[in-house]
Amino acid sequence: MKIYNAYSREKEEFVPIESNKVKMYACGITVYDDCHIGHARQAIVFDVISQYLRHRGYDVTYVRNYTDVDDKIIARANSEGINALTYSQKKIEEAELDLSTLGVIDADIKPKASDYIEKIIDFIDGLIKKGHAYATERGDVYFSVSSFKEYGKLSNRNTEELLNGVRKDVEEGKKSPIDFALWKSAKVGEIYWESPWGKGRPGWHIECSTMVIDTLGESIDIHGGGKDLIFPHHENEIAQSEAFTGKPYTKYWIHNGLITINGQKMSKSLGNSMTIKQALEKYNAEVIRYAMLEKHYSTAIDLNEKVFSLAEKQLYYFYNTLLKINEFLKSNDNSNGKAIEPSIVENIQKSFNDSMDDDFNTTTAISDLFSICKYINSLIINKKFAKEDISMTLSQIKDKLVQVFSVIGLLNENPQEFVDELRNKHLKILGISAEDIEDIILQRANSKADKNYEVADKLRNNLLDQGIILNDSKYGTSWDIKELYSIGNE
CATH class of the missing domain: 1.20.120 (Four Helix Bundle (Hemerythrin (Met), subunit A))
Structure with missing residues (x-):
């Protein structure tokens, strides 16, 4: 088995760290809104990977997390006047239903960031003691990128390039513009937890490293997510994890391609955002899944009708x-x-x-x-x-x-149920019923019995004009939807 490793940028023979056992983690959903079709692709891709590895006889432990506290979640919860964790739990339950409907099998472990606050604090404290992180006077904690000499090895970027590409104004107490937050001091009206640095909450990147190490260990086989996570999220995960443990973090990095809608990046402001719920209102769940798998997982998909x-x-x-x-x-x-x-x-x-x-x-x-x-x-x-x-x-x-x-x-x-479901959907679009079609088939059979072939042909052609195709055989006449029938019958 060969896997394209984003770290080496080439296909590699898959050899797990521990014989026949696979430790796999995929970055899950930040539940600030309804899950969109991009979340569906990522979940389906890593569901397929985990299930296929099991099919090949590997003992797989698959972890997919939920980020249940961040800026967007807090803003949405405040706008609704409810606790941020209450809001995110509601969205997690909706996400679980959406993914289950798409046939996504549950990950073995589904940790939430809010359940790991104490361990996140311990992780950050360890990084400070090792000289890889520092606290500011106002209670923020940052990872010192310059302390990790291999920073950029996944995304193939160096710190000099990064410094040239960031804004020069730096948050109070931050030593370098490319240092990233491990702990954020609480603002007025935000959810917070007590820490050695004051009231606050974890930064996004530290959550995954903490959950990976706690559930799977210091070194894992496969880590994945969308290509948009390569930098900075996965790059930052590597830096803080390897700085903390002194061990290689992940052996194989796998990233799925991203989704556009009609050639444009999904965005509510563009009016082209598609949630899983919206997709399921229009299409069978397996149709959606198939659309994700018909292309290789690493390629981009432009979704349209x-x-x-x-x-x-x-x-x-x-x-x-x-x-x-x-x-x-x-x-x-x-x-x-x-x-x-x-x-x-x-x-x-x-x-x-x-x-x-x-x-x-x-x-x-x-x-x-x-x-x-x-x-x-x-x-x-x-x-x-x-x-x-x-x-x-x-x-x-x-x-x-x-x-x-x-x-x-x-x-x-x-x-039978799948075929009937699609036929009924298309009959509704065409504005004709199965009963109408059967009635016309009977009329046509009577016309042929009376040797009135001109009328029989006209009935057949009228149905064809309405999008219905007839097939005659020794067993009688059957009908189908012309548009659906075209595949495999050219």
Whole structure:
């Protein structure tokens, strides 16, 4: 297995610190508002990584935190006239529901910053004693960047560049403009905790280092988050953690690409912010998940209607293929059948592992799924083989597909229910009901029986103009949504 390590900037063979055990941490959500679609991608990516590592036999301990106290949370809580922790707990519960709906499996440990105040204070005190941090007269504590000679090794920046890029006015008592806050003195109306330096609260970066070391140890295998966290958040984590312990902090740094909406960065001021709740109102949860996994986790995604529409069509093709297998199995006994090409079933697992072993490449895994579905559809109409042999082969392929792709949270739904849900959604958009379609199919059948083919063709064409396609077979006439039917049937 190879993983792209943001620290070395190359793919590396994955060898955990402790044989067969993986200690993994992903920076979670700062719960100042409803979770947005960017939070969804990060959670899905690291859910997939943790589940695949388990699939490959690793003993994984996965930690994803919540930042439940910061400037934005305090401001929102004050505007609503409630305690900051009461506000953030409410948002955590909403986030848990959003992520669960998207099929994100709970992390093993989900620490909150507010539960770690005493340990954060001890961590900061240790940094001061080691000469890596200092307190100001007004009660702030800063990490001295110049005390950590390797600062910038993750983001490939040096302190001279950083000094040139920051504003020159420095907060009172701060020795260098690039030093960062470990403890912030409380302002009027803010939540605070008592500390050796006065009333205040932790800075953002120190929270994660404290939670990582407490839950997983001083050195961990994988640390991740969005690419926007590389600097300064992850850079600062490395500095304060390694300054405190004297040990390497993280072996592999993994970062997911960011999301834009219609080519622009998400922003409420631009009116293009998309929350998970808003996305779920429009799209099936697995459609959203698929849209996140169809591209490699490290690439940026520009989300728009076309992206979700394509995800719907592609998943519809996969589920419709599973539905065809189920229908074929109902009509054909496989008790005496023999698999036509047993290697195909074996190769499903091998190809999936090969793709995912290459830096968790869900893109190639999904590409293989298209090829398998194309083979399935060709096999269903194949007349060269005995039906019991086809039935046995399809049964084995279906079981293996569902088993394998459930690892990344796909193909988990009931095929009939998924197909019906998407059909009903599109029928509503088209302004036609299934009952109307069935009635027209009956009229068309009567016209053909009366040899009035011109009327039959007109009925068919009228449905086509409305976005409904008809398929005639020896079993009768079935219908489908033209837009959904296009994938896999070109």
